[in-house]
Amino acid sequence: MHISLIANGFGAAVSDLDLRDNALESRGDALVQALDQHQLLAFRETDLDQQEYERLGQAIGTLEDFPDFGNTIGGKSLALSNLGLDGKIMAKDDMMRRNIAGDALWHTDHTYMPNRARYSFLKAEVVPSHGGETQYANTCLAYEALPEGMKQRLEGLVGLHSLKYSRSLVGFTDWPEEQSMGLLTIPQPLVFENPRSGRKSLYIASHIGEIVGMETAAARKLVGELIDFATQPQFVYAHKWRPGDVLVWDDRATMHRRAPYDDMHELRRLRTMRVIEPSDLYDPEAEYVIH
Ligand SMILES: [Fe+2]
Numbered sequence: 001m002h003i004s005l006i007a008n009g010f011g012a013a014v015s016d017l018d019l020r021d022n023a024l025e026s027r028g029d030a031l032v033q034a035l036d037q038h039q040l041l042a043f044r045e046t047d048l049d050q051q052e053y054e055r056l057g058q059a060i061g062t063l064e065d066f067p068d069f070g071n072t073i074g075g076k077s078l079a080l081s082n083l084g085l086d087g088k089i090m091a092k093d094d095m096m097r098r099n100i101a102g103d104a105l106w107h108t109d110h111t112y113m114p115n116r117a118r119y120s121f122l123k124a125e126v127v128p129s130h131g132g133e134t135q136y137a138n139t140c141l142a143y144e145a146l147p148e149g150m151k152q153r154l155e156g157l158v159g160l161h162s163l164k165y166s167r168s169l170v171g172f173t174d175w176p177e178e179q180s181m182g183l184l185t186i187p188q189p190l191v192f193e194n195p196r197s198g199r200k201s202l203y204i205a206s207h208i209g210e211i212v213g214m215e216t217a218a219a220r221k222l223v224g225e226l227i228d229f230a231t232q233p234q235f236v237y238a239h240k241w242r243p244g245d246v247l248v249w250d251d252r253a254t255m256h257r258r259a260p261y262d263d264m265h266e267l268r269r270l271r272t273m274r275v276i277e278p279s280d281l282y283d284p285e286a287e288y289v290i291h
Pocket residue numbers: 103107108109256
């Protein structure tokens with residue numbers, strides 16, 4: 001397995017690894033170590049089929065089960081695209097289109113769920129001719145670059161994450177009732193410490209609507225400042241997709257967002273899968289409120 005840096009001191013391209021090797025599972029530890037070190041790994045222009053893609057995911061952990069939403073193969077991976085259930089590009093006012101507009105905000109996956117994402121994968125199936133990159137911010141490097149005083153201020157702080165809150169930022173509030181019931185507010189540490197490497201990162205996202213023990217306005221201002229700090233060009237890598245590209249990243253040490261493309265005319269379809277872990281600060285008995 002050969003690993004070479006791709007940009008800005010973070011992210012690494014993996015080559016010389018046979019992704020169809022029957023013993024791929026035995027390389028899982030090496031891949032996790034590489035993720036601890038580089039936060040994001042790229043496998044360029046693979047020709048993995050669905051099963052082989054899932055085997056790669058399973059090499060580094062237990063994959064999340066996705067319900068079958070009708071436009072997916074279901075199971076362990078989910079298609080993210082601008083196609084509706086009828087196979088056509090979603091209309092401008094399509095509810096799903098307005099909902100996924102939130103993916104253009106800096107975020108990290110599943111921080112608003114009892115099981116957060118440890119690692120997320122994307123595989124490019126169909127890519128637009130222009131735009132539609134996925135941009136990644138390395139929040140390990142950003143944390144390390146913070147002034148000491150800020151690091152001390154953040155120590156022990158807990159952010160409250162909610163998809164309802166972040167979607168409201170893009171004007172999406174009309175959740176169907178059955179979905180709305182399932183949307184929770186989940187606490188996560190503002191600074192995450194990788195239990196394997198001891199490295200710290202900002203664990204932040206547009207999903208944070210409150211910080212425990214802080215005035216709402218002050219909390220949102222602080223989160224905004226941290227997102228601005230962490231997304232300065234020296235911490236950001238934009239991946240220009242080619243069909244077959246597979247990326248995997250540590251969700252606790254990065255943020256990402258989708259760059260714009262001509263989504264009324266061009267098709268973009270990526271396939272995601274995730275390794276999940278419990279959101280360990282979450283207490284189902286406690287009440288978390290976002291004002
Ligand atoms: Fe995401």
